[in-house]
């Protein structure tokens with residue numbers, strides 16, 4: 001009845017083999033399958049659940065909002081509260097518009113950049129995933145990569161023609177593109193920490209170099225922080241690097257587990273959106289009161305509790321466990337990690353770009369995935385996804401998972 005049995009392709013386990021489990025319920029760091037198996041979850045609904053599953057504060061906020069109605073189609077106060085919160089947290093954002101998914105945010109961001117600059121082309125980086133926007137499904141990561149068709153059928157050559165793909169972490173290549181086409185590039189869009197091809201860390205100076213080039217050529221710099229926003233810090237990547245983009249795409253965590261996205265940035269650019277400006281953008285359910293309530297609760301809890309130092313400690317603990325186990329076994333393994341995000345590349349050298357990522361040994365990942373799942377730990381069902389930690393992962397969850405990870409590597 002459902003194509004591939006799933007409503008989003010990477011859930012289908014195609015790249016690890018076997019069939020996916022169905023989840024009956026989820027609480028804290030754990031999923032319970034319909035068969036009653038309990039799993040420590042490192043997928044966390046693919047990023048949003050930074051407080052773990054079914055967080056009490058988020059649930060209470062949604063319940064309270066629910067009593068007032070599920071959708072109004074008029075302005076409502078919770079949208080204003082959300083805008084205030086995002087502006088207070090994210091330096092680049094002077095104005096913000098809510099959407100219903102990250103895909104809508106990136107799609108709108110590139111339209112806005114084109115409308116603002118009057119230029120046609122965009123630059124993206126190989127391996128960066130920005131949702132299933134036609135013109136961005138070129139050398140994308142995530143499910144597109146997992147399925148082995150980085151260029152989707154149904155995207156016309158005309159649509160792809162205005163997308164220029166550059167290797168991530170390669171400033172000279174980017175510079176060459178700008179030098180060849182100084183007047184045509186509307187925007188550069190990137191995941192500042194690519195997290196849909198496994199996790200790739202920006203080389204020192206890369207983000208600043210990118211900022212400088214965009215400023216020089218009058219090109220809009222778009223950080224797609226759908227994954228990293230509110231995960232790396234309250235300011236996302238901008239909290240770790242002193243680099244301010246022109247536009248930011250957000251999603252995932254700011255919906256607290258409900259469908260959401262957002263697009264924000266410099267007022268001068270954002271004012272081009274309808275009804276103020278000529279760039280059309282809309283959404284029947286955008287700013288939905290339930291999604292706003294969930295997102296507000298999630299972000300306020302982050303503000304109040306500042307979990308980032310602890311999440312970083314947990315991330316380091318998992319990374320060191322994996323690296324230690326691989327060393328003992330004599331298997332080359334890279335574990336890029338930043339804060340609550342990490343991934344496994346069975347590779348001799350640190351992975352800096354898409355080509356190096358996909359040259360990693362996927363079979364070894366599949367074995368670790370399978371062993372972990374058989375022993376109660378759920379990693380992403382693909383070698384090209386990132387693992388997440390949440391504030392609900394307690395010391396004992398991490399201890400238990402680390403024991404399983406070490407045993408999984410030992411068993412290779």
Ligand SMILES: *Cc1c(COP(=O)(O)O)cnc(C)c1O
Nearest residue numbers: 101102103129130131224226227
């Ligand atoms: C998940 C993701 C998207 C797409 O968001 P959806 O809500 O799935 O449409 C876009 N960009 C990045 C970096 C993402 O991780």
